[in-house]
Amino acid sequence: MLRLHKVNRTYGHEQVRALIDATLSIQQGDLVTISGPSGSGKSTLLNILGLLDRPDSGAYEILGVETGNLSPVTLGDIRSQLFGFVFQAFHLIAGRTALENVELGMVYSRVDRRRRRKIAREVLDSVGLGARIDADTRTLSGGEKQRVAIARAIAGSPRVLFCDEPTGNLDSVNTQRILELIQDLHRSGLTVIVVTHDPDVASLGSRILTVADGVVTESTAARPAHAVLASGGQR
């Protein structure tokens, strides 16, 4: 589904090489975790996979389509309609309700308001926030905020869900709930890519990628993804 071939990305005047000849392939239904120490290049890898950033060289194909020659407008439409994003800092719009934040994920993708509202309610209900749809996101706990962010990411029925340190700002209880939610989404057929520096979270992947000094390597999962999911995330 997603294929990188010899992708490089360099930043700044000092030419820091964040990604070196990254080559990998992600299939439909994979639960891929990308781990590595801080500054290793794992977020750069996620940004390029999510079309939030462009490589300096190399090829990136989505469903066989090379993205290097696509315009920013088309890349934006791909992000909007094929991808969903969850960030460590949640990035919810303060002062708006949970429902409005989830709706925002569909504002730019041709979904009329009535349908948007219906979908947003259903999705919030599915992440366990059915009773808090009208709450101002400033009043929500960290775990609730991240669930709203996940609801926003999946409301548009994406093919791939990108999660950048989704549990980085959460306590252990909420971390567990968010991971269970991500596993549920994966079990429903969604391709999920999770960036994390937490080895425990990384071990949940059906495929585990490690990034160190810009070099991506893949290690074999301790258990196959379907087995992990079948056990409800208990390894």
Added chain:
Amino acid sequence: MTAAEQHARNILGIQPARMQVADWLRESAVSLTRHPGRSLLTTIGTILGAAAFVATLGIGTTIGEQVSNSFDVRRATEVRVSAVDKNDGAADWHGQPRLDRLRALNGVKAAGARVTLGERPLRRTLSSEPSAVQVIGVDAGALSVISPHITIGRTFDSFHESRKTPVVLLPKSVAQNLGITRPGTAVFIGDRGFSVLGIFDDVIRRPETLLAVVVPASTTSTLTTSSDNPEFDVLVATQPGSAQLIGEQAALALLPEAFRRLKVVAPPDPREFRREVEGNVQRLSLSLSLVALIVGAVSIANATTASVASRTAEIGLRRAIGARSIHIFAQLTGESTALGLFGGVIGVAVGLTTVSILSLVLRWSPVIDLRVAAIAALASATFGMAAGLIPAAKATRIQPVAALQQ
């Protein structure tokens, strides 16, 4: 869009992103209503500009109307017709049939002939020392136009006019000089005796009458000799607002066969006068309002710039989830336009209230053109939109990755 790009879209099954107008309006309005206090502070300049615009134009119009009302009542109801050449042979141009034609014009309240004899000796008895006083002869119509305010006695009428009764009306100052305090007293103009019919202290029109003695026009023939050259004119009182029209028609009514031989003096159009007053006030107010609106626009531009800086992450998120540059640009200019409109509407309300309160205190009738209110609100919105253009253009350059790392 290139064919290759369209082919890629077909394979991936994606449609062009689209933001509905209703969503754009809603997104623009939400940022305004979520922080009403901040919005109010941001738009103070615009509020002041719109309020100044509406208030000063409203006050200018109200004053203009007030001036014009006073003008109508006091002066703008008077027309005077005289011969271009005093020695013109058409001596009958102010005869009764011609005056009747003039009186028949729509808008004429009263009209009549006046003859000014010039100064004549006036004295209480034939043996007393005379003093020179202007003598005016008027018919009943002209007397009605002048409308002297009688304090003692009464005025004369068509009976005295038709009988050539030697009666006279004295202004208060002349009566005091002669020591006359009651009607029926005899006075002498030249060597002709007249009975004082009344004493007046004021007139509605022709203030020169306050320095003259007034006799029936028919009696003036007894006071003139062949060498005298009395001056004739016709006085007309009109309904308010009709003076200019009557001024155009009077000469034709009196002397249709040679109307150019008559000279008509009508007061200036009060509407012109009002427009002049309003114009002066409006030029001043427009300048002040423009300055205030520019200050307001700068304020909104600052607020929008600050808003873009503080909302970098939000803008990055919107770009990440599919917003195009045009969507970001439209939203931010929509927000600044909404701010301008918000300030404009509040400013209009403040301006209208100011005009109403001022008029209430001064007992004037407030005159407010609602188009001015609409223009103020629209101008404020336009200034708001203009103020948002540069910050919005800058916001479109925000890249999602950089924004989301904040």
